[in-house]
Structure formats: C-alpha cells, structure tokens
Amino acid sequence: MSRQTTSVGSSCLDLWREKNDRLVRQAKVAQNSGLTLRRQQLAQDALEGLRGLLHSLQGLPAAVPVLPLELTVTCNFIILRASLAQGFTEDQAQDIQRSLEREWSL
DSSP: OHHHHHHHHHHHHHHHHHHHHHHHHHHHHHHHOSOHHHHHHHHHHHHHHHHHHHHHHHTSOOOTTTHHHHHHHHHHHHHHHHHHHTSOOHHHHHHHHHHHHHHHTO
16 A cells, blocks of 8 residues: 555656646746747746646645655746746745745654
8 A cells, every 4th residue: 555655646746747847848938939928928827837736736745755846846936936027026935935934844
C-alpha cells in the first residue's frame, strides 16, 4: 500500500511539474509575441494557470517532497505577476510571505 501511495504521489508531482513547465513556456511565448493584445492574453492565461497550480499545491499539507515544486511555482507566479504589473504589489508580498511561512512550518 505504501508503495502505491508513493507512486501516485510521484505521478501527481510529475503532472504538476509538467504543467508548471508548460505554463512557463507559454509565458515566454507571450514575452516574444509582437501583438500586444495577444501577448497580454497569453501572459494572463499563464498567470491564471500558475495561480491554480499554486492553490492546488498549497492545498496539500506542507511536505518535503512537494517543497521544491511549490517553491518553483511560487517563484514563477510572482515573477510573471510582477512582470505584468511592472512592479510588486501588496498582494505579491503577501503571496511570498504565505509561501515562506509554509516552508518554515516544515
């Protein structure tokens, strides 16, 4: 039973990692897009995808196997959000604080 649980957990992490990578590629395409409206929409879609992925990860109990992926998604989310806002907002500072508090709770 333990082996099966580990396998499923690893499988989920792999899927989430792939989703993160796909969203980062989408954000990079948005940066290189010449059309401003198209660029903005691609970036917003990637941001919403990262937000959803981050909420999924933060819905899990804080655990060492998930930590590297959660930190990666948090950083990608904050970088893209700051890029779109052209600076940091209070919400972004709170996102960073929440993530760091989860990591320290381990």
